[in-house]
Amino acid sequence: MSSKPDNIISAISPSRMEPKTQAATPESTTEERHCLVPPLNSSMVPPSASQRPELSNPKPWYRQYPPPFGILLTSVLQLIMYGVATDKIERILRFEPNNHTEAWRYVTYMFIHRNLFHVLINVVIQCLFAFTLEKYQNRLLVLTLYFGSGAIGALSSSCVRPDLVVGASAGVYGLLISNLSHIALNYNSTKYKLWAVLTVIIIVASDATFYLIYARNQENVIISEGAHIGGGIAGLILGLLLYRSKDEESKKRNRFIFWSIFAIFAILMSLLVAINFMIKKCTPAHRLRVSYTYVC
Numbered sequence: 001m002s003s004k005p006d007n008i009i010s011a012i013s014p015s016r017m018e019p020k021t022q023a024a025t026p027e028s029t030t031e032e033r034h035c036l037v038p039p040l041n042s043s044m045v046p047p048s049a050s051q052r053p054e055l056s057n058p059k060p061w062y063r064q065y066p067p068p069f070g071i072l073l074t075s076v077l078q079l080i081m082y083g084v085a086t087d088k089i090e091r092i093l094r095f096e097p098n099n100h101t102e103a104w105r106y107v108t109y110m111f112i113h114r115n116l117f118h119v120l121i122n123v124v125i126q127c128l129f130a131f132t133l134e135k136y137q138n139r140l141l142v143l144t145l146y147f148g149s150g151a152i153g154a155l156s157s158s159c160v161r162p163d164l165v166v167g168a169s170a171g172v173y174g175l176l177i178s179n180l181s182h183i184a185l186n187y188n189s190t191k192y193k194l195w196a197v198l199t200v201i202i203i204v205a206s207d208a209t210f211y212l213i214y215a216r217n218q219e220n221v222i223i224s225e226g227a228h229i230g231g232g233i234a235g236l237i238l239g240l241l242l243y244r245s246k247d248e249e250s251k252k253r254n255r256f257i258f259w260s261i262f263a264i265f266a267i268l269m270s271l272l273v274a275i276n277f278m279i280k281k282c283t284p285a286h287r288l289r290v291s292y293t294y295v296c
Helices: 004-011 069-084 087-093 105-111 116-136 139-157 169-185 193-216 225-242 248-282
Strands: none
Touching (some): 069 105, 069 139, 116 139, 116 169, 139 225, 139 248, 169 193, 169 248, 193 225, 225 248
16 A cells, blocks of 8 residues: 555544634624614514504594583583573573572573574584583583683673673683684694684684674674683683693693783683672662673
C-alpha cells in the first residue's frame, strides 16, 4: 500500500487546520433602524368582523334609538289631565301670580291646557326634541331641564302681567332652545349642527309670527309671552349647566362656560325674585289681579 493516503490524512488533521473566522453580522445604523419593520404580533392584527362585539352582536334598534321615556310619560299625563281636569282641579293646579307661596303651582300648571290644539302642539314638539336630547344626554337631566324651564317661565311671567298661566309652553321652549346648549358643549362631535340650529330658528320664528297675528285679532291677549321668553332663556342656561360634553379637547372651554353661566343664572334668579318681592310690596291688594306697581 502506498503511504500517500497517510500524508493526506496528516495534512488535513485538526492540529494543522487553521480556525475559520465566523461571518459577522453587520450592525444597523441609526438611520437604518427607523426603516426596520417590527415583528407582527397578535395585538397588531385587526380583529375580524366576527370577533368585534359591536358587529357580531349589534344592539337592537330600540336600544340604539331609545324613546324619550321621561317626556313621553309626562306627555301621557298631560293628555289624561286634559280629558279629566275639572274647573276645581284647574283652580288648584294652575299658576296664579298672587299665590307665590303655593310652590306646587310652578310645576303643576304645565299639566293643564286650554284646548286640544294647545295640548297637542306642546306634546308633539316636546316629544320630537326630547327624542334626540335623551339619546345623547341623561334622561333625568332632560326632565329636570324641562320642569326647571317651566318653573322659571312661570316666575318670569309673574313679573310681566298678573295673568293666570296654564300650559307647558315654557318647558317646551326650554327643551327647544336647550338644543343650542347641547351643540355648544358638543360642537366637535355633533353632526348636522347647521340643520339643528335652523330648525330651532324656524320653529321659534313661526311661533312668534303666529303670536303676533293671533294677538292682533284678540281683544284680550291670552298668550303669556313672559312664560315663553323666560322658559327659552332658562332652557339655554340650564342646558349649559346640566348637559354633559363628550368633547375631550373642549374641557377647559366648557368649564369656563359653566362658571360664567352659573354666575349669570344666579344674577337672573335674584333679579326675578326681587321683582316679585317689589310687586307684592308696592301693588295694592285690590290691584294685584289688574296691573302691577314695581316701584314705591
